[in-house]
Amino acid sequence: MVYQITIDQGNxxxxxxxxxxxxxxxxxxxxxxxxxxxxxxPSYPKTWNYIFYVKPGHEKPEQKNLFLNFDDQGRLVSMSGDFKQGPNFTTPMN
Structure with a gap:
């Protein structure tokens, strides 16, 4: 078996x-x-994409995505992807 390095990309x-x-x-x-x-x-500047990809050697690659949406004032309004909302996500910042 030939050694393969782990490849990490993204956030x-x-x-x-x-x-x-x-x-x-x-x-x-x-x-x-x-x-x-x-x-x-650039077409959707109010959506931020956090994407993490890892391929550990000979193992199956894994990718996790987190998409955050902001309103016109630059305030976080929603999230989606492979992560659960935290317990306080819907409690607005003061």
């Missing part, structure tokens, strides 16, 4: 980081918690 996001997100957070606050998004499509 490493854990559920504990997602648990810190709350509706109404500013884009700056979200970026502080999760880092810079991997992709912000």
């Amino acid at each position: 490493y996001v854990e559920q504990k980081n997602v648990d810190a997100l709350r509706m109404g957070m500013t884009q700056e606050q979200v970026q502080y918690v999760l880092g810079t998004p991997m992709l912000v499509d």
Whole structure:
């Protein structure tokens, strides 16, 4: 068997980081918690894409996605993807 290196790409996001997100957070606050998004499509600038891909050697690759949507004022309004909303997500920021 030939050695194959582990390949990591994108944003490493854990559920504990997602648990810190709350509706109404500013884009700056979200970026502080999760880092810079991997992709912000110019056609949809209010949607941030956090994508993590890992292929550990000979094992099956894994990809996790987190999509965050902001309103016109740059406040977090929804999330979707492979992570659960945190217990306080729907509690708006003051």
